[in-house]
Structure formats: C-alpha cells, structure tokens
Amino acid sequence: MRNFSSDLRRFLRPLAIASVIAFGALSSSLAQTAPADSAKTAAPAEKAAGGAAPIGDSKAGEALFKANCTSCHALNKRVLGPALAGVTEKQSREWLHKWIKNSPAFIATGDKDAVAIYEEFNKAGMTPFPQFSDNDIDNILAYIKVEGDKKPAAAAGSGAATADAAGTSDGGISNFMIFGLIAVVVIAFLVILVLNRVIGTLERLLLKKEGEVILPDEQDDEDAEPKDRLATVKKLAKNKKLVFFVVLAVTITLGSFGWMGLWNTGVxxxxxxxxxxxxxxxxxxxxxxxxxxxxxxxxxxxxxxxxPSLNICMNCHKYVQATEKYNGEISPEIAKIYSALDYNPETQKYGDNPRPIExxxxxxxxxxxxxxxxxxxxxxxxxxxxxxxxxxxxxxxxxxxxxxxxxxxxxxxxxxVNSKGNPYYDKVIAAHDKIKKGEKVTAAVLGGIECGKCHY
Incomplete structure (x- = not known):
C-alpha cells in the first residue's frame, strides 16, 4: 500500500507542475497580446485624426487648457461656454486668436460670429487672456484638435475590441483557447484534492487493519470507564467563598455596564x-x-x-462646477444641486419642478x-x-x-463673561446697580417683556 501511495504521489507531482506551467503560459499570452491589441487600435485613431497636423504642441496646450479653460469649457459638452471639439474647423486660426485674447474688444468690432456667440450665451462675455502669446493659443488649439478627434476614434476602437472579444482577431489567442486553459487548470487542482483525500483514507484503513498503528482518534476502548469532564466544575461549585466572590464580581460588572448605559442613553x-x-x-x-x-x-x-438654502449654494456653483477634476464633466455632487433646483446648466434656466434636499x-x-x-x-x-x-x-x-x-x-x-461694549450685559449691570441703590427693579427691566422669553 505504501508503494502504491508513493507511486500515486509521484504521478501527482508532474500533474501539479503541468498545471502551474499552463497557468503561467496563459498569463504570459494575455500579457503579450495586450500591446498588440493596443497597437491595432492606435492605428485607426491616428487615421481618424485625419487631415493636416495641427499647429502647436498639444502637450503644452493640455496644461494651459486645464489651468485656464476647464472652469467654463469642456471638449464634447456645453458647460458655461460652448463645447470646443471641432472649433478649429468652424473658425479660422486668426479669428480664434482674436477671440481668445480679447473677446469684448472683438465683439465691439461688430464681427458677425462673435456677436452671435455673445447673444447665444446671454451676453456673458468670455474672460480675456491678453497674457497668452500666439504660440500659447496655438498649443491650446492643438490640444483641442487632438483630444476632440479622439471621441470617434474611441468608438472605432471599441468596435475592434468587440471583434476581438468574439474571437475574430488575426494572430491573437481565441477565447476558446483561453477558457480551455483555465478549465484544465481548475480540473487539475480538483483532481489533486480528491486523490489526496483518497490516499489518506486508504492509508488509515490499511494501517488499522494490519495492526501496525492504532490511531488515537480512532482507538476503540470499550472497557475504559467514561471520564466525567465536569468533575472540576462540580468541585469548584461546592466552594461557597468562591461562588460568593464570583456572584459579587458579576453583579458589580453588570451594574457598572448598566450605569454607563444609562449615562450614555441619548448621547x-x-x-x-x-x-x-x-x-x-x-x-x-x-x-x-x-x-x-x-x-x-x-x-x-x-x-x-x-x-442654508440651495440659492446660497448657487451663488458660487452657478459658475464653479469643478469640471477640471472630472474630465470636463460637472462634479456629481454639484449636479445633485442642479437636479434639486431643476436647473439646466447649459441654458442657465430653472425649471418648474424643484425639490428640497433631505x-x-x-x-x-x-x-x-x-x-x-x-x-x-x-x-x-x-x-x-x-x-x-x-x-x-x-x-x-x-x-x-x-x-x-x-x-x-x-x-x-x-x-x-466679557461685558465690555456688550449692550446685553450693560443692561444687566445697570439692573444690579439699581438693586444696590435700593431702587425698584421690575421684570420688564430684566427683559421680561421680550418676545423670546415666552415665544420660541
């Protein structure tokens, strides 16, 4: 039987090693295919950008955009100002330079497009940025161009990812192979567990039958008298002094917890x-x-x-929306204020269905x-x-x-008490002075006819 056990264990070791190797190969394959997939989706993204390369450094423009523009603008969503994706196609570079540097002065020239935007957004003028150089504005426009064109590219990439998930990508590992390897690993470990249990049971039965070893937990001693496990407890229970002190300790402990509970009720x-x-x-x-x-x-x-009412919140949050922390989207917590007030941040108008914050x-x-x-x-x-x-x-x-x-x-x-320059305490001190002089002091002198004394 021992030879059988050792032979079986020698068989299980290679099986366990093979399972570990299969699991490692699976992890390695997944790691190698990830860059390939990303490289595949990157190519369509570059193609989607299309057209001539934007003028300026998009990386430098990103820092300028997030520091100066995100409080009012998002790329693909209207906030306080219009969505900026595609703005480089709608307007010329020279027009955008004039608008960004000093929009009020540009509107004053009577430019048709500038006046139309000013009227569309309730005559809320854009903050001038005269400190921006032409190179800074080109960098911002390059960032808007690159990031604004990523939205359709992302959609195309998701379609490619869906095709790969269906197992149709060229040169990649199919889903059938991946799930097959996982199934092999799981089955191998289950077999190892079951066989180990069988080996242990067979060894115990064989050793017990041959009389070589008598296991303590399986020893059948029918002649031995049963032991009284409560003998020690019964002996201690007969000690009256010990019982008294135990009862006293329990009473004091429970009383202390009860007293503390009473003091902390409602706190x-x-x-x-x-x-x-x-x-x-x-x-x-x-x-x-x-x-x-x-x-x-x-x-x-x-x-x-x-x-505070939500109107107080809107004193600031009509303009402060924390979009720079949520990739151009309005903060979810600020959006809850808008929802409660039935406020539309795009049109900056209130609806007819407000509700209170609970x-x-x-x-x-x-x-x-x-x-x-x-x-x-x-x-x-x-x-x-x-x-x-x-x-x-x-x-x-x-x-x-x-x-x-x-x-x-x-x-x-x-x-x-600091009574200096305090009208309330001045009246109290004056009343005490009257009492010292023997003058009559009525309840009215001490504030007895104030509304808050009775009505609150």
Missing part, C-alpha cells in the same frame, strides 16, 4: 450620518475660508443656525432643553468650533461634543 457623540450630498466643510470652511455665517446666517440672529440632522437636543444660537454667537462671542469642534478640518461633519447637561454646565462654569 450621540461621534454620530456621522450619510448625507444626500457629500458637502465638504474642509474644502469650503477650511481651504476656501468661507465664514460659517455666510451659509448658517441664522446663528447670528436667531435660535436656530438654519440649514439633509440628515446631526446635532439634536431634547425638547426640554432650550438653546439659542444668537445668545452664544452674537452676545457671548463664542466661536462655532467651541461646540462643533474643528469643523474646518472635517471632510464629513460629525457630532464632536456630547451635548449633555453636564457638558453645558461645565462650559458655563469655565467661560468668563
């Missing part, structure tokens, strides 16, 4: 829900240094900080607690970061502070 520190739009405070409040009150204007004058509230206080933002922000002059944490560093906002009663009381104990 949502670290709460970070998924919002419908990935608004980055790090970008807006941090990098761009936009003041908090620009969006949350209610924090300065009312109880609530208020959620933001998820992060900071929640119970109804029994009254908190006034203006009292803290305007009167006390407290910074937003005192409660909300380093908001200018948060990519996604989360609840920084616990917002518990203990946390608020500790803040009130530690925060020093």
């Amino acid at each position: 949502q520190q670290g709460y970070q829900p998924v919002q419908p739009i990935k608004f980055s405070h790090q970008l807006h409040a941090g990098t761009n240094q936009i003041q908090c009150q620009y969006c949350h204007s209610g924090a300065w004058k009312s109880k609530n900080a208020t959620i 933001w998820v509230r992060i900071h929640n206080l119970p109804d029994l607690a009254y908190f006034n933002h203006s009292q803290h922000v305007k009167v006390a002059g407290i910074k937003c970061q005192k409660c909300h944490g380093p908001i200018q560093e948060m990519q996604e906002v989360y609840q920084y502070s616990p917002l518990t009663m203990k946390w608020c009381i500790n803040c009130h104990k530690e925060t020093q």
Whole structure:
C-alpha cells in the first residue's frame, strides 16, 4: 500500500507542475497580446485624426487648457461656454486668436460670429487672456484638435475590441483557447484534492487493519470507564467563598455596564450620518475660508443656525462646477444641486419642478432643553468650533461634543463673561446697580417683556 501511495504521489507531482506551467503560459499570452491589441487600435485613431497636423504642441496646450479653460469649457459638452471639439474647423486660426485674447474688444468690432456667440450665451462675455502669446493659443488649439478627434476614434476602437472579444482577431489567442486553459487548470487542482483525500483514507484503513498503528482518534476502548469532564466544575461549585466572590464580581460588572448605559442613553457623540450630498466643510470652511455665517446666517440672529438654502449654494456653483477634476464633466455632487433646483446648466434656466434636499440632522437636543444660537454667537462671542469642534478640518461633519447637561454646565462654569461694549450685559449691570441703590427693579427691566422669553 505504501508503494502504491508513493507511486500515486509521484504521478501527482508532474500533474501539479503541468498545471502551474499552463497557468503561467496563459498569463504570459494575455500579457503579450495586450500591446498588440493596443497597437491595432492606435492605428485607426491616428487615421481618424485625419487631415493636416495641427499647429502647436498639444502637450503644452493640455496644461494651459486645464489651468485656464476647464472652469467654463469642456471638449464634447456645453458647460458655461460652448463645447470646443471641432472649433478649429468652424473658425479660422486668426479669428480664434482674436477671440481668445480679447473677446469684448472683438465683439465691439461688430464681427458677425462673435456677436452671435455673445447673444447665444446671454451676453456673458468670455474672460480675456491678453497674457497668452500666439504660440500659447496655438498649443491650446492643438490640444483641442487632438483630444476632440479622439471621441470617434474611441468608438472605432471599441468596435475592434468587440471583434476581438468574439474571437475574430488575426494572430491573437481565441477565447476558446483561453477558457480551455483555465478549465484544465481548475480540473487539475480538483483532481489533486480528491486523490489526496483518497490516499489518506486508504492509508488509515490499511494501517488499522494490519495492526501496525492504532490511531488515537480512532482507538476503540470499550472497557475504559467514561471520564466525567465536569468533575472540576462540580468541585469548584461546592466552594461557597468562591461562588460568593464570583456572584459579587458579576453583579458589580453588570451594574457598572448598566450605569454607563444609562449615562450614555441619548448621547450621540461621534454620530456621522450619510448625507444626500457629500458637502465638504474642509474644502469650503477650511481651504476656501468661507465664514460659517455666510451659509448658517441664522446663528447670528436667531435660535436656530438654519440649514442654508440651495440659492446660497448657487451663488458660487452657478459658475464653479469643478469640471477640471472630472474630465470636463460637472462634479456629481454639484449636479445633485442642479437636479434639486431643476436647473439646466447649459441654458442657465430653472425649471418648474424643484425639490428640497433631505439633509440628515446631526446635532439634536431634547425638547426640554432650550438653546439659542444668537445668545452664544452674537452676545457671548463664542466661536462655532467651541461646540462643533474643528469643523474646518472635517471632510464629513460629525457630532464632536456630547451635548449633555453636564457638558453645558461645565462650559458655563469655565467661560468668563466679557461685558465690555456688550449692550446685553450693560443692561444687566445697570439692573444690579439699581438693586444696590435700593431702587425698584421690575421684570420688564430684566427683559421680561421680550418676545423670546415666552415665544420660541
């Protein structure tokens, strides 16, 4: 039997090696065919460009285009300005030079095409670029020519790729051969696994039958008495002192966890829900240094900080579309704003079907607690970061502070009141002075007739 086992294992080794070689050959073949396929698709792309070679360096033009043009233009899509693919065929090079360097002056000359574009885009003039040399503009136009012509080439390349996928490419490896090699490798490994299991079973049966080895896990000892595995546990259970201390420890542990659970009930520190739009405070409040009150204007004058309306977003994002980061396409998050407002960025007009953005509230206080933002922000002059944490560093906002009663009381104990030049505290100090002089102080003097005392 041992000879049979060794012979069978000697047979399996070459089979495993052959499987590894087949798998390696498959990987090598795929790696070699990839450049050939790319070379095939490159040739039609070059042909698709067709015509005379553009004047200028497209590589240098790419850097200039992305740095100066992508905020308003895309190659194959209208953004704030028209799509630029094919513009070198529509207009002469001299015309484009005049338009790019100073479009307002060019429009003032009464050029028919310049005036038509100006009227088509709601009389929104293009930014002049007098700093561009003729060579810079030629480089940009070369980039537009090369990249704009790649769209039909890509379509032709996809057709060629489809033909190769069907197994009709010349000189390449067919899909049948690739899947055949994969099937051989998978079957070989399955055979190896099955045969190894069979060999192990046969060896154990043979050795047990001949009496050469008695395996511990298969030993049949019918005469031995069964062991009581719970004897140690039963012995410890009879120790009253040990049982007492175990019960006491369990009670203290459970009580501690229960007490902590009661204290943390309703506390949502670290709460970070998924919002419908990935608004980055790090970008807006941090990098761009936009003041908090620009969006949350209610924090300065009312109880609530208020959620900014989408009109505030459009003050910037009617023009800022981050197209330079998405290959000329509008940012997906900015597109959500347009969709909610039913706004068409191409025509710059609003539709009749707007809908609200369903933001998820992060900071929640119970109804029994009254908190006034203006009292803290305007009167006390407290910074937003005192409660909300380093908001200018948060990519996604989360609840920084616990917002518990203990946390608020500790803040009130530690925060020093600055009454200088503050009309609110001037009234309080004046009331205290009246009390010291023995004068009558009514509730109205202390602000008892203010609307917010009762209505909020």
